[in-house]
Amino acid sequence: MDAIRIDHLYKKYGKKEALRDVSLTVPEGQIFGLIGPSGCGKTTLVKIACGILRADGGSVELFGQKMPSKDAVSHLGYMAQAAALYPTLSGRENLAFFGSMYGMKGAALREGIERVAALVDLTEDLGKRVDQYSGGMQQRLSLATALIHRPDLLILDEPTVGIDPVLRQDIWNELRALAGEGTTILITTHVMDEAEKCDTLAMMRDGEVLAIGSALNLIERAGTASFEEAFIAFGRKEEEK
Amino acid sequence: MRTRALTKRILSQLRHDRRTMALVLFAPLLILSLLYFVLSGTGATYNVVIGEAPASVVQYLEDQDELSLRLIDVNGKKWRDGKSDAASYSDSVKEAVIDQEAVCGVIVSDDLKDIHLLIDATNSGDAAKVSSAVMKAIQDEIAVRREDALADLPFKVDMDEPDIERTYIYGKEDSNVFDSYGAALIGFIVFFFVFLIAGINFLTERTSGTLEKLLSTPIRRHEIVFGYVAGFSVLALIQTVLVTLFVIYVLDIEVAGSIWYVLLFNMLTAVCALSMGILISSLANSEFQMVQFIPIVVIPQVFLCGIFSLSRGWDIAGHFMPLYYTADGLQKVILRGAGFGDIWQDLAILLGFSLLFLLMTIRYMRRLRNW
Known part of the structure; x- marks a missing residue:
């Protein structure tokens, strides 16, 4: 198919x-x-x-x-051209939010966040607010939000x-x-x-x-x-x- | 489940956005305080120029405690003695009124036959208040003299004072303008801020591209809308409680009915404002356009909400606006102590408006998706 x-x-x-x-x-x-x-x-x-x-x-x-x-x-996982993120939330909060949009919760959501954060090399920065991220970091986080539910x-x-x-x-x-x-x-x-x-x-x-x-x-x-x-x-x- | 996640996200966003929080929670208190001082007239002192008046009249003015008056005696008697005619004399008092930025100048002859008030009615409300206080002082003096004159007559004239009884059905003798308008204004202020914040937040969701991202997930239209309503309802609740307590305990508005009904009305008004804000923001493309909607959809509601006496046509137009029912309900509760039986219709209509706006928003989002 x-x-x-x-x-x-x-x-x-x-x-x-x-x-x-x-x-x-x-x-x-x-x-x-x-x-x-x-x-x-x-x-x-x-x-x-x-x-x-x-x-x-x-x-x-x-x-x-x-x-x-x-x-x-x-x-489906979609990554928009402009980083579609919530600037006042932390990287983790952003990932958790989009994860829960796909019905993820609890341990599965936490594991998902760790997995995609490691994938885009943002594990260390998950606690920071997104408006403190560089453009490249935002781009990577944006990619991570598209990957979190293993589309x-x-x-x-x-x-x-x-x-x-x-x-x-x-x-x-x-x-x-x-x-x-x-x-x-x-x-x-x-x-x-x-x-x-x-x-x-x-x-x-x-x-x-x-x-x-x-x-x-x-x-x-x-x-x-x-x-x-x-x-x-x-x-x-x-x-x- | 998704609704809850969205609600949680909105609350986190609000928590991190200190400026918005401060605006929503404290700006209403500032505005209400200002309105209180302006409308209740507390603290204002009015200048009154005494050109010439019997000492007893001046004494009455000094003794009255309704208004704070500063009496400026220009010692007119001395000017007048022999020197000039009445016309040029009143011109001098007029000049004094202008010089002293007084509201009223008073010329009363000793026999109380000639009374001339020179009034600066730039602010017609102040002018009316002050000149009526002056007239009352003069009339009190007239009454006293009439009684004295009657007492001097060789025969007794039985002239009883008329027995005037005023019963205040609603409100009190010392109610001021803030007491009358304040009730409705609380609702308006809650409406304005929630409308603006909810609308702009929903708009930002669209302009920042996160709405598109959200639409690429399985979330349903109504889940988005209800998530927003739930999130901002929490904010609205905090604001409502703060405003209501402030008005009652700091500004000392007397609530004849139950405080819980006041809270309920403010809460429903907030829900209505946020559903309207979300709907209107769907029609705007930028924050600036959102602000442009304020004079069209918010301000007219203040004038038509029923606190001003309107012609029949305008009054009917007001019936189509949510704030009409807020103002009506709050006035009933605060000023008249109405119970549930008197206000349930207002509550139901407000709820109806909220549902209508929400359904319209959900309907409007059909352009974007069909689930």
Whole structure:
């Protein structure tokens, strides 16, 4: 079964078309990257996939359940682009709150907090208020809130923006490990070299998907030397149409 | 379960946010104290210029204890002696009233036949109070002289004083403006602060992206709304208790009815304010826009809540506003000592408003999700 199935999705903000006939499927256990410049519709797409935003046309299914579905989102972990945290609460209080939103409590919640805090290297800082965290720490805590209930599907909107290279490496290693355990990951990025770490990629521009495939496959199809050049080549092809 | 977690989170947030706590808990006390001093008129002293008046009238003014008056004798008698005519004389008193920032200037001839009051009615309330105190002093003197004159007659004239009896059905002889308006104003102040804080907090949930994050979890719409209501109800309860006790024990408002009903009304008003705040914040996109709603949805309620006498049309408009029932109920309890039988309708309508606002909010959130 596919983790995500997106069919002919349309979304307009006023007159502006944010998504135009977007279709893609993400098989279970994959790291699927959405790549494109800012404003291309990546965030709109993931928000619709998470059930936060309503589409104007088309449909989204998570694990075979049509979105929005209460059952489907309980298997979903979402990390928003801007760290969606409560600044006056401590890191632990933030994690406890989001954990309890997924019905976690008692010992399971406490263990969950320790586990994800260790994962993002914030164990020492859990007692501090989030408004005393650095930008990178907030980003990591935000990731931890998406992981606390061991979701089967992880949707991450630009998770590595503003994070230093060493930590970015760590996060990618962690994502790879999660995928190894069967977690499906949908990730958006505008950094080309990050894209190459994904199993499958969808190149997006102006609300449309230009091409879908593995990094190597896309480079081959475009007949270019690098992934970045492939992106440009697909973009040009679209303009010619 | 999720509702409880949300409530707990809101309480933690409030606990950490000292400034908001201080605003919600102490600003109402400050405002009520100010209103008390302004409306009850305690502490204010009014200047009265005595141009010319019989000593007995001045004595009456000095002896009265309703208002604090400072009598300024400009020694008008000496000016007048022989020198100038009546018109230029009253001009001099007028100047003295202006110079001394007095509310009233008094010119009363010795025979009490010519009485001229020069009144500065910039503040019409003060002017009315002071000039009526002056008139009372003069009339007292007139009454005394009339009696003396009658006593001097060779035959006896039987003129009994009329027997005037005033029974205060509600309120007391020495009730001041604060006693009359204060009851309703307590409700308004509770409403205003809870409305603002709850609304802005719910708005911040949206603008900071945490509402979206929350919507990516299985939480239900009504769980979000009820979590908010429960969290802010705790704050509202603390505020209500503080305000009520302050008004009763510090400002010394006399509550004719039960204090518990006062608390109940304030609590329901707070719940109504927070449900309205949450609803209105759904329509705002920023804190500034939230503040812009205040003159539209909060201020008119003060004018239409029934503490002012209004024409029929406006009075009917007031019936559509929650504060109308708060003001009505609080006045009944505080001023008239009403029991449950007299106030249950006000309570029910307030509760109805709260439920309506909450259902509208939940309904409005359907745009976001369908469970």
